[in-house]
Amino acid sequence: MWLILRLAFRNIFRNKRRTILSVIAIGVGLAAMMFADALIVSLGETMVRSATQDFSGNAQIHQESFTKNLEVEKVITGNENNLLLKKLEDESELQSFTPRVLSYGMLTSTSDANNIVVYGIDPEKEKTVSKISQRMVAGEYLGPGNERKIIVGKKLADNLNIGVGDRVVVTVARAHVGDLSQEMFRVGGIFAFGVREMDENVAFIRLKQAQSILNLGEGIHEIALNFKDLNIPAQKNFVIGTRYSRGGNIVYGWNKMFKDLASILQFTQFSLGILAFILFGIIAFGIMNTLFMSLYERMFEFGVLRAVGTRPSVVARMIIYEAFMLALVSSVAGIIMGLILIGFFSKYGIDYRGIEYAHLVFKDKIYPHLRLIQFILYPPCLIVFATLVGIYPALYAARIIPAVALRKK
Amino acid sequence: MIQNFQELSDDMLRTENVMKTYMSGEVEVTALHEMNIAIKKGEFTAIAGPSGSGKSTLLNLLSGLDKPSSGKVFINQKAISDMSGNQLSDFRRDHIGFIFQSYNLIPVLTVKENIEYIMLIQGIAEAERLERVNEILNDVGLASMGNRRPSQLSGGQQQRVAIARAVVSRPDIILADEPTANLDSKTADNLINMMQTMNETKGITFLFSTHDKRIMDHSKRLIILKDGKIDSDN
Structure with missing residues (x-):
């Protein structure tokens, strides 16, 4: 041989x-x-x-079926006293996460009104997950100080003919009671992601403000998660996905959130x-x-x-x-x-x-x-x-x- | 009848009505006509004849490289014309040695490896292989050239290696097809003498196909072919 x-x-x-x-x-x-x-x-x-790091995160936790029509009452379950958020801090696969509330609403300026999705965010935690703070084209991101600031998309600002410092009114439906709640904000900054849906239809306020006007108490609608390895949420054996898809909650990895992608x-x-x-x-x-x-x-x-x-x-x-x-x-x-x-x-x-x-x-x-x-x-x-x-x-x-x-x- | 003849025969090699035809375009050509030849052990025989007389065809049939159209070839009483491909390969490996006109050594193997090759496929142990290689290299006068490649040798030296390769596996018969055709007279003489010495001292049977008068002169038996038939056998 x-x-x-x-x-x-x-x-x-x-x-x-x-x-x-x-x-x-x-x-x-x-x-x-x-x-x-x-x-x-x-x-x-x-x-x-x-797709994920600008805003959405690699994965998200919601109450099941919340994403279908953003029913304001459908907050994430099992998060009393921030229990779920504390538990997430021990997950080694996670790089960062941030809680959010979101609701359909209306943004009114002195000259016009626009349907929007208003997000309540924790400005500091949000920085670790999304890039809103890096996409500011005018004014400032939500920093410490005046609680009644709102940041809006560039196109939305153009449509409503508003700029930094202008007053706007956010109208949303309150949870459980169904009443409308109106709150006045001052435009603190304008962002541009380069994505039409974000720049034309989204506004951000502080989490506490949002929870207050939506009558949610400490309830949250969404937790955006970023992983150390972004392939993890798309894996068949998505451990965190299984672990937190309980009690009426569901975890969607990016592959479920962006099915086309x-x-x-x-x-x-x-x-x-x-x-x-x-x-x-x-x-x-x-x-x-x-x-x-x-x-x-x-x-x-x-x-x-x-x-x-x-x-x-x-x-x-x-x-x-x-x-x-x-x-x-x-x-x-x-x-x-x-x-x-x-x-x-x-x-x-x-x-x-x-x-x-x-x-x-x-x-x-x-x-x-x-x-x-x-x-x-x-x-x-x-x-x-x-x-x-x-x-x-x-x-x-x-x-x-x-x-x-x-x-x- | 044939069986009895086989049992009694002491022929090393024998053909029975061997015939070979082939197609040249649409014309059937008969290269050999019902030929009967018998070679005994220890013979030093030459087959001669003009080009196209059937020498190479006969040698191919005798060695099992080709199959006869009809008739049989026996070596040591075994009908090689009935053997399968693998049986024939094994038979050639163990019983027949070849010397070709153009030496046909494997160019990527050294002299030693060329000689060793057949013993290797015979499954002979390494120690014995090396002993036999060294012995045969001495016999053919190439002891110092064992590690050279064929391209580093002269034509005469390459043919010596080819003879060593044919002899080293201790076959029953060596078939040599025009072994001196590409050599000068002196080298050819030396080789013929060497093969004759091997025949006389070691009893190796040689069968040549040749045009070379010197081989014919040294042969103990000369078979002349003409038009695919035996013209004379002395």
């Missing part, structure tokens, strides 16, 4: 130029596959981050599969071509090997070993090329900023990730695939009739 292995190894380096070209071609294919994986994973993460990411993964299939197909034909060229060149030699008593199965094994070794050497080359390619772009990034895809605008550069799976999945797959591809030329070589092969010189 060792001699056959040695023979196979030396055979692939007989025509050095051809082997080097084949190794480069196969290596480039593998590196491209690894890079595509790195890019698509990063693209997905960037999309999820863009989840579908697009799924489709992207599927596309990666197709790309892998195509690339491995090209690689397979490259290997087969190299093996057949080498085989035709050595036809007489196979005749000699068969003549001196080498069994067809041994000849076949030798060709399969050659395919294996070609793939092995190519994999090493591919891994090196992949490392350089991914390493370079993971440092300098790919600038997709400003490009809109699937209703999301990329706000950051995309930095492809090096992942262990790129090294433990694709190269072994290539080696197995190439070795299997080697079976066809191997069978061809095994079927060579010695007398015919010996006439080929």
Whole structure:
């Protein structure tokens, strides 16, 4: 076996130029596959981050069916004396969280009125989850001081013809009693997320104010959660999701909150599969071509090997070993090329900023990730695939009739 | 009848009405006509004849590299023409040695590895393999060149390695197809003498297909083929 292995190894380096070209071609294919994986994973993460980190969070807790029509009475259960919030502080997978209340309402200025969703937020905790404070285009975020400040979206401000310092009135329906409650606020700041729904229909006030005008006591409607690993909420085994989906509450991960995005990411993964299939197909034909060229060149030699008593199965094994070794050497080359390619772009990034895809605008550069799976999945797959591809030329070589092969010189 | 003949025969190699036809375009060509040949152990025989007389075809049939269209080939009383592919491979490995016109060593293996190859597929233990390799390299005068690749040897040296490769597995018969065709006279003479010595001292049976008069002169028996038939056998 060792001699056959040695023979196979030396055979692939007989025509050095051809082997080097084949190794480069196969290596480039593998590196491209690894890079595509790195890019698509990063693209997905960037999309999820863009979708969740501006405001929504990676996951949210609500009372079940609250999100259907934002019924103001449907507060999160089991949060008496902030019990639930205290419990969340012990969750190691969580990076941060923030409580919110929200309700449909109306915002009225001296010149016009607009339907809005008014959010009550804890300004300090909110900073750890969303980027409202970073999206301010005028005035200030909700800081300490005057409790009657409101911040509104840029488009909403334009529609109502209001600016920082102007007075507005928020009208909401009070919980349990159904009365309307009106409260006057002064515009403290204007934000712009670049997302129409947020900039045209949303306003933020302090949590306590919101709870007060909505007659909620200490009740909250939503807890937005950010995880250390944003893949966690989309995992099948979403432990926090299971743990807190009790007592009438439900936890939605980003994949449930943004179903379109989840579908697009799924489709992207599927596309990666197709790309892998195509690339491995090209690689397979490259290997087969190299093996057949080498085989035709050595036809007489196979005749000699068969003549001196080498069994067809041994000849076949030798060709399969050659395919294996070609793939092995190519994999090493591919891994090196992949490392350089991914390493370079993971440092300098790919600038997709400003490009809109699937209703999301990329706000950051995309930095492809090096992942262990790129090294433990694709190269072994290539080696197995190439070795299997080697079976066809191997069978061809095994079927060579010695007398015919010996006439080929 | 044939069975009895087989049991009584001391022929190492024998053909019975062996015939080989092949298609050349749409025309059927008969390369060998019902040929009967018998070679005894220890013979040093040459088969000669003009190009197209059927020498190589006969050698291919005798070695089991090709199958006859009709008739049978026996080596040591075994009908090789009835054997399967693997049986034939094993039979060639254990009973037949080959020497080709163009040496046909495996270029990526060293001299030692080329010689060792057959013993390796025979499953001979490493110690014995090395002993035999060293012994045969001494016999063919290439003891110092064991680690060279074939491309680093002259034509004569390569053919010596080819002879060593054919002999080292201790086959019953060595079939040599034009072994001196690519060599100069002096080298060819040396090789013929070497093979003759092996024949005389070790009793190795040689069967040559050749155009070379020197081989014919050294042969104890000369079979002349013409148009796929035996023209003379002396």
